[in-house]
Amino acid sequence: xxxxxxxxxxxxxxxxxxxxxxxxxxxxxxGIVIALIGLAPTGELIKKLSRVLIQICVVLLGAGMNLQxxxxxxxxxxxxxxxxxxxxxxLGTVLALWMRVDQKLATLISSGTAICGGxxxxxxxxxxxxxxxxxxxxxxxxxxxxxxxxxxFPPIGHWLGLTQHQFxxxxxxxxxxxxxxxxxxxxxGDEALHVATAVKLSRTLWIVPVALxxxxxxxxxxxxxxxxxxxxxxxxxxxxVLASVVGTYLKPIHDWTPQITAVSRHGMCVxxxxxxxxxxRKALASVGVRPLLxxxxxxxxxSVLALAAVRWTIA
Numbered sequence: 001x002x003x004x005x006x007x008x009x010x011x012x013x014x015x016x017x018x019x020x021x022x023x024x025x026x027x028x029x030x031g032i033v034i035a036l037i038g039l040a041p042t043g044e045l046i047k048k049l050s051r052v053l054i055q056i057c058v059v060l061l062g063a064g065m066n067l068q069x070x071x072x073x074x075x076x077x078x079x080x081x082x083x084x085x086x087x088x089x090x091l092g093t094v095l096a097l098w099m100r101v102d103q104k105l106a107t108l109i110s111s112g113t114a115i116c117g118g119x120x121x122x123x124x125x126x127x128x129x130x131x132x133x134x135x136x137x138x139x140x141x142x143x144x145x146x147x148x149x150x151x152x153f154p155p156i157g158h159w160l161g162l163t164q165h166q167f168x169x170x171x172x173x174x175x176x177x178x179x180x181x182x183x184x185x186x187x188x189g190d191e192a193l194h195v196a197t198a199v200k201l202s203r204t205l206w207i208v209p210v211a212l213x214x215x216x217x218x219x220x221x222x223x224x225x226x227x228x229x230x231x232x233x234x235x236x237x238x239x240x241v242l243a244s245v246v247g248t249y250l251k252p253i254h255d256w257t258p259q260i261t262a263v264s265r266h267g268m269c270v271x272x273x274x275x276x277x278x279x280x281r282k283a284l285a286s287v288g289v290r291p292l293l294x295x296x297x298x299x300x301x302x303s304v305l306a307l308a309a310v311r312w313t314i315a
Contacts, residue, residue: 006041009034010277017273018266024183027269028147031276040277050274054179057271060264061182061197062243064257080173080309081203085210088114088302095294104130105291107214108138113298116204117142117177123207127215137288141295142176143279149175149299150272154187164188166310168195172203173306174299179275182268201240 001009013034017027034040089110096106108130111120118139125135153175157167167188175181178200185196247253247260 001039003042006039009039010041010046014270014273017269020266022269024150024180024186024269024272027273028150028180028183028276031273032147032279033276035277035279036281038281046274047278050179050271050278053267053271053274057264057267058178058182058197058201059239059243060260060267061193062240063247063253064194064261064264067244067248075202080169080199080306081206084173084302084306084309085114085206087305088298089210091301092294092298095297099290099294101290101294102134104128104218105134105137106294107218108134109141109291109295110298111210111214112138112142112176113295113302115206115210116200117146117180119178119204120207120210124211124214127211128218137291140279141292143275144292145295145299146176146180147276150180150183153184157188160307162310163314164191165195166314168192169199169314170303170306170310172196172199173310174303176299177275178204179268179272183272186265186268197240 013030016022017030022030031040040046089107092106092110092113093103095101096103107128108121108125111124112118114120121135121138121142124130125138130138149171153171154167157170162170168185168191171184171188171192172181172195175184178197181196181200182193185192247257253260
């Protein structure tokens with residue numbers, strides 16, 4: 001099929017995902033199906049569009065969040081972040097040595113699991129000079145588990161009887177990517193969505209120190225000179241906070257909160273569809289058994305650890 005026709009198919013499917021008939025998990029699944037049968041548009045534009053749309057939707061969500069609620073949830077997220085990130089990297093290092101997985105690859109998988117999926121992998125990978133193969137495998141592994149998390153976390157949360165606040169924190173810590181965190185928590189409820197978004201974004205801030213530490217470690221181990229690491233500036237997080245300030249204190253914006261939130265949710269369905277389109281057979285085939293096993297163990301570990309902490313500390 002010509003690439004123009006593929007773009008036409010993608011545009012029609014994306015428009016359908018923007019309707020109230022679609023839910024986040026179904027949008028993601030539709031994108032994956034189109035990608036795996038070979039009908040997704042070629043090129044890198046799909047990935048860029050999905051990343052930009054996710055960031056726009058997250059900023060719009062900020063307009064519907066009270067600043068005090070955002071602050072409370074963000075502080076909770078920072079409290080959970082340090083311990084779970086250190087624990088994930090420690091176990092990832094041990095598993096890499098035990099299962100003979102390349103240490104850089106294990107670091108990328110640990111970064112994606114501990115912080116925020118593909119964004120963390122891209123940032124850390126650029127500072128430790130990971131190969132394109134390492135990046136593809138890590139992103140492929142995390143993508144698979146990220147999609148699974150979007151589907152299974154809400155039913156597990158209901159089965160365990162988690163409150164909205166508990167599920168919001170748990171999903172933000174244990175699900176890899178911002179998009180799937182928003183998708184899973186929005187299925188659970190409005191409070192869960194607000195808490196999860198704030199906690200996940202506060203967690204995203206850890207990209208910078210983790211990337212710098214990883215860069216220092218690998219350069220020290222190789223004896224290479226220490227140069228400055230180029231790190232992305234997460235401007236969309238700043239805009240998210242500013243949107244919350246505007247939505248809290250400007251009454252005209254506050255009055256439009258339900259409509260803004262609805263646009264954000266429908267936009268996130270489209271973004272998840274585009275994320276699904278980004279999964280190709282080559283990336284899927286590059287995922288080996290041992291890296292996948294490392295990623296699964298880390299994911300189960302951080303999920304159980306976070307769940308225990310949430311049940312113990314949050315009423």
